[in-house]
Amino acid sequence: MQLNLQAKPGKVAAPSLVHRESFWHKVSKSRVLLLMCFPAILFFFLFSYLPMPGAYIAFTKFNYNKGIFGSPFIGWKNFQFLFGNGQLLLLLRNTVFYNLVFILLGNFLQVLLAILLNEVQSKWFKKTAQSMMFLPYFISDVLVSLLVYNLINYDYGFVSNMVRTAGGVMPKYYSMPGAWPFIIVLVNLWKGTGYGTVIYFAAITGIDTSMLEAARVDGANGFQRIRYILLPCLKPTVVIMLLFAMGGIVKGNFGLFYNLVGNNSLLFNTTDIIETYVYRALMNNFNFSQGSAVGLFQSVVGFAIVMIANGVVKRIEPEYSLF
């Protein structure tokens, strides 16, 4: 992901400018470009910046009728409560754990499939396989939950049926918290692998073919070409993808979890992530204060992690840093 938004000092001012332009002069000179940016500026102001002061809800005993700033201020009490009963740490643990597995297994599988796709000779096979793998990415999470239901629901599920035909006893997955980490990880891999494979495959096709040909002429076999040419060439893309993903390590995929698990509280211990908790706090329990506290905690931790990750990367390999 190319996210070079850092200010590049020497490039801002055109070299031909001798004097520093005044602010208003710049505004008037670039007023059309500013106007072109205006809808986007307004959009992010209305939907991203204006909600920010509302994070104050996390420090209040919120009363909907009195509004945000009319509600009584109670300091850190919401956070103390959520830490005290272990809720916040459970949510953080689940969210981070799932993301780590998604990122590591996902990227491994994507790189593997991209390399294998590259070994495929038949153009037809390559194209068709790529199209088929990419399809699940286009499907809503609502449909994904139906697909899973179709496979493993106790009464009519496809897998349940096969197990029974084979003489086994099908577990009741929808009341088994221990099974869901595996199910959710599998579903996530199913849905996202094609997308990542396409990106890595594109990176492979960008590699200079003469290197691979030279290696082949020198007698390198398939394993050696992958080990010594393809993998090192993919490293920058992998690092960027991992770093980008690490920045979102405390952000959960709400759609996936909520559609698969829903309000099935039997499974919450192993499946509840920050997003699903906040959503239920808001929509089912109308607990604005706690929902807001969990959300704010997530934002602050997430922000700190991005900053730290970016700082570390900047020190080791400046060109890989996000900003």
Added chain:
Amino acid sequence: MEPKMNFHPTKVKIDGADRLIRGFTYVFVGIFAVMCIIPFWMIIASSFSTEAAIRRTGFTLWPTSFSTYSYDLIFRSPAQLIGAYVVTVVMTIIGTSVGLFIISMTGYALQRKDFPFRNGISFYIYFTSLFSAGLVPFYYLMVKVYGLKDSYWAVLLPLLMSPWLIILMKNYVKAIPHEITESGKIDGAGDFRIFWSLIVPSMTPALATIGLFLALGYWNEWYYSSLFLGSQVTYRPLQYWLYNLINKVAALKNSLAATQLVLDDLPSETLKMATATLATGPIILLYPFVQKYFVAGLTVGAVKG
């Protein structure tokens, strides 16, 4: 991106390791690819099955007894289905065109080297993906301050753009030669004129890709609907309609109240599958034609280097 990569001269002999990799490749890639589409097939197959067969043998890969009963039922009182389709199609068209216009305009302005505010505005947009107030304050603002509860605007507006799409667009426009803007300036065209008549025509692949991302977002939308569209809203967007049908048997009963069926006879399993097929059908049908734009788009815009 395609062919030159896999030029394997036949003269070079293929050794054991190569053969092993190749064999493994076809099996592994083949199995994974098939696994990716089988569930779709199963949904379609079971939507054409009789409820009795599903109760007897469960979902299968082939309808054991073919029936179009669930489709008949849906089309017997099609108001819900038609309403959902109209809402979704209208939102997708309006949202995608307005979003695309704003995103491309912003992306163009932000990559202009002579635009002194480009770094500031870029950061202003990018920052929203680093830090947010969270769902609760956003919800409060939308409902209490903007008054958008039960309004389609609450679904249409938040999906118009995202920092990621703007950055993607900016990277695309960067690839367009700077000389185009320069030549426009020399001819005396204003910035918007340059954008509209010179830049837009030369970036159709980018517009296709980002437009498809937007359209997909609107078509698959159920999240903002579930937050803001309450029971007063008669016609829900397709996926949210499907969501309710799957999760709430009550919704199923309501949608078929007009047909005056006895509820025990209700083929709830096949109905879910038929509804899912109808809600996803257009995507599956369009997919073969549009997926190449996605692939091309990701190749250009998302990979560094």
